[in-house]
Amino acid sequence: MLLEEKQSPMILAIESSCDDTAVAVLKGAKVLSNIVASQLEHSDFGGVVPELASRAHMQNMVPVYLKALEMAQVNADKIDVIAYTNGPGLMGSLLVGTSFAKSLALALDVPLIQVNHIEAHVLAHLIQNDKQSNPTFPYVCLTVSGGHTQLFYVKSPSSIIPIGGTIDDAAGEAFDKIAKMLGLSYPGGPLLDRLAQNGDPNKFKFVAPIYKHVDFTFSGLKTAVLYFLQKSIKDDVAFIEKNLNDICASVQKTIVDALMKQSLNALNKFSCKQFAIAGGVSANSALRFAVKDLDKKGFDVYIPDFQFCTDNAAMIGVVGYYKYLDKMFSSISVTPQTK
Ligand code: KG4
Ligand code: ZN
Secondary structure, three states, X not given: OOOOOOOOOEEEEEEOOOOEEEEEEEEOOEEEEEEEEEOOOOOOOOOOOHHXXXXXXXXXXXXXXXXXXXXXXXXXXXXXXXXXXXXXOOHHHHHXXXXXXXXXXXXXXXXXXXXXXXXXXXXXXXXXXXOEOOOOOOEEEEEXXXXXXXXXXXXXXXXXXXXXXXOOOOHHHHHHHHHHHOOOOOOHHHHHXXXXXXOOOOOOOOOOOEOOOOOEOOHHXXXXXXXXXXXXXXXXXXXXXXXXXXXXXXXXXXXXXXXXXXXXXXXXXXXXXXXXXEOHHHHOHHHHHHHHHHHHHOOEEEOOOHHHOOOOOHHHHHHHHHHHHOOXXXXXXXXXXXX
8 A cells, every 4th residue: 555645634434432333534634524323222221232232333334434425425435544443432333343444444445543432532622613613732621421531631632641530430321320210211311411401400409529639420429319219209209200300400410510620620730721521421501501601710611513522433533634644553453442
């Protein structure tokens, strides 16, 4: 393969780490198409069933790939490089994307670039988008998803320093597990958010203990809500039904307050004036509202477009772009990493 270096390569990006099959086409850091097939197979099970996820990726991958090319109006022979998620995630899910990426790279005779999923959430802010400005370096990024809750100090695309994180459950996991206790289907985070919008966030007092430094803990909150619900249902079997919106709003406020408090600690610790949020939970309306409020306190805040919050392949592509510029290509023998 003769690699002709380009400043704006045509990038095909593939994401399959969990339950979203996603393919995007980018020209440099600009997104030409961004297609996601979200799997509905898991909603009855209260969580992602790994075997079902792998099977759905197998079914969705080729149609999603063809749709991404069609939407971008790009032929496969114009692709210069393939970027794909190599982890963390579910092994079966990662294997589908990895195998597809490798096969396509061999067939098209183009280089391959492995991308870390969490790094991709953090660097989604570098996607060039007419609607939004990009942060400059350094920035603090709160990455909140179903599997991860971490704070990073981002000095450059290749220098992303973890500065804190959850010691137990991720914020998205807390949203989903509490939503499940309330009888909401998986993933419960977005549903809980919707119900919370009609509720009183100060009706019930819950606590998410503030852990030392800039770390988080959410498993205590989950247990506290469980005990609170069990006790309340004993007094009134219809308690959840009667108070659903207020419970959702109160839980949401507790999680968002903890996220914001530690983020502010991190910003002060690093004397950093730029703050970004990333990952599925950054779609949460209360979190977005609280982050916007930091604007008034003199911080420059960056909130991703909804399509770049939850799992997507555009964010994989933008990391691929920066790695391409640094010639950080991957061998065909590289294997997925679940952690
Ligand atoms: O980043 P993501 O799409 O996948 C992972 O890498 O985990 O994040 C999914 C998580 C789920 O826990 C989902 O419930 C949560 O993000 N989520 C939300 C909202 N939208 C997605 N949580 C609260 N409010 C939302 N609006
Ligand atoms: Zn994610």
